Amino acid sequence: MSNLISNILFLLVAFVVSFYTLTYARWLWHEKNIRGALGVILLALISFFYSGFVLFFGHK
DSSP, X not given: OHHHHHHHHHHHHHXXXXXXXXXXXXXXXXXXXXXXXXXXXXXXXXXXXXXXXXXXXXOO
């Protein structure tokens, strides 16, 4: 049970960081910095999905 709670907290932290990063990308998009916004979106997606991948496939 404790392992499940720690896994959920781990994903929650990754989600919060990705959400914050995506809001920054939205601001960049509105400032007409499209290239920077796309880079930040890519960074947010990679960080979120990598943490999920490590949690479910690499964690034993």
